[in-house]
Amino acid sequence: MIQLTDISKKFGAHTAVADMNMTLTPGKVMGLIGQNGAGKTTTFRMILNFIEPTSGSILWDDHPITQLDKQRIGFLPEERGLYQKRTVEEQVLYFAELHGMSRADAKASLIQWMKRLDVVGKPTDKVQTLSKGNAQKVQMIASLIFEPDFIILDEPFSGLDPVNTSLMMSEIIRMRDNGAMIIFSSHDMSNVTKISDDLTMLKNGKTVLQGPVQNIREQFGRTRIYVESPTTATELAAIEGVATVTKQGTGFDLVLSDEAAGRRVFELVTRNGYIPAFSQQPPTLDDIFRQEVAIHD
Numbered sequence: 166m167i168q169l170t171d172i173s174k175k176f177g178a179h180t181a182v183a184d185m186n187m188t189l190t191p192g193k194v195m196g197l198i199g200q201n202g203a204g205k206t207t208t209f210r211m212i213l214n215f216i217e218p219t220s221g222s223i224l225w226d227d228h229p230i231t232q233l234d235k236q237r238i239g240f241l242p243e244e245r246g247l248y249q250k251r252t253v254e255e256q257v258l259y260f261a262e263l264h265g266m267s268r269a270d271a272k273a274s275l276i277q278w279m280k281r282l283d284v285v286g287k288p289t290d291k292v293q294t295l296s297k298g299n300a301q302k303v304q305m306i307a308s309l310i311f312e313p314d315f316i317i318l319d320e321p322f323s324g325l326d327p328v329n330t331s332l333m334m335s336e337i338i339r340m341r342d343n344g345a346m347i348i349f350s351s352h353d354m355s356n357v358t359k360i361s362d363d364l365t366m367l368k369n370g371k372t373v374l375q376g377p378v379q380n381i382r383e384q385f386g387r388t389r390i391y392v393e394s395p396t397t398a399t400e401l402a403a404i405e406g407v408a409t410v411t412k413q414g415t416g417f418d419l420v421l422s423d424e425a426a427g428r429r430v431f432e433l434v435t436r437n438g439y440i441p442a443f444s445q446q447p448p449t450l451d452d453i454f455r456q457e458v459a460i461h462d
């Protein structure tokens with residue numbers, strides 16, 4: 166288990182991270198979200214001991230993270246940095262050996278990883294010959310080939326198409342199921358919702374929301390409805406407790422000021438019987454994020 170307790174980081178008078186608390190447990194994924202400059206990278210750099218916290222403690226199984234522990238950490242930085250003139254194999258084997266893996270094991274494992282991530286290219290290809298997405302997949306392999314116990318992923322899906330994003334997700338899920346502790350930052354809320362057990366939302370270094378993803382969503386109430394029915398926007402907007410009505414494809418998105426209004430909406434839209442769609446949900450993480458950012462401004 167990794168425990169961050171009251172971590173703060175100041176750069177001069179500026180507080181980049183304020184009193185952060187976080188627990189990472191084996192087999193669980195923590196999503197870290199926040200606007201640009203919220204303090205995500207600074208948090209990663211403190212965990213990795215690249216910079217020292219101004220105050221607070223970071224413990225792995227109750228002891229400060231040692232050089233040996235760092236061998237068990239897989240880190241995919243936001244700034245991708247592969248040597249263009251080296252081959253895929255040279256780069257990946259270098260990282261694998263640095264983290265205590267034998268060359269022979271790493272060579273065999275690289276082939277498997279390249280297959281699973283569908284990397285177009287051979288281990289002997291130079292990085293400069295790979296497409297951006299394939300180079301990113303190779304960097305992910307370099308960070309994770311030694312099957313780390315603790316994984317830090319800074320924007321792992323940036324620049325990847327949906328097919329490659331799912332391939333990467335499958336690997337993250339596989340390692341989670343093998344018991345890794347995982348923390349990752351992303352601006353893409355739908356990926357965060359899919360993959361995270363818990364979530365920490367930062368705003369200007371402060372933690373504005375933290376907890377299991379579904380609990381966070383549910384605490385905002387089931388205030389969103391998607392409905393497809395012959396009812397008009399004017400009729401929907403006139404229902405007590407309906408705040409907004411927006412046309413969305415063949416249906417309408419409704420925001421409720423009170424989740425109890427859902428029943429009134431349902432009764433009206435089904436007055437003539439069957440309708441193709443009705444769903445009442447909590448706000449999406451995207452909605453919550455926008456709302457929280459606005460509140461804490």
Ligand SMILES: Nc1ncnc2c1ncn2[C@@H]1O[C@H](COP(=O)(O)OP(=O)(O)OP(=O)(O)O)[C@@H](O)[C@H]1O
Pocket residue numbers: 176179180181199200201202203204205206207208243
């Ligand atoms: N070495 C540094 N010296 C001074 N200020 C810094 C330093 N590193 C980060 N900061 C500041 O700390 C704050 C948090 O930055 P950080 O890079 O952690 O944000 P982030 O959430 O990772 O943002 P992004 O999504 O843009 O990567 C920012 O205001 C940034 O300018």
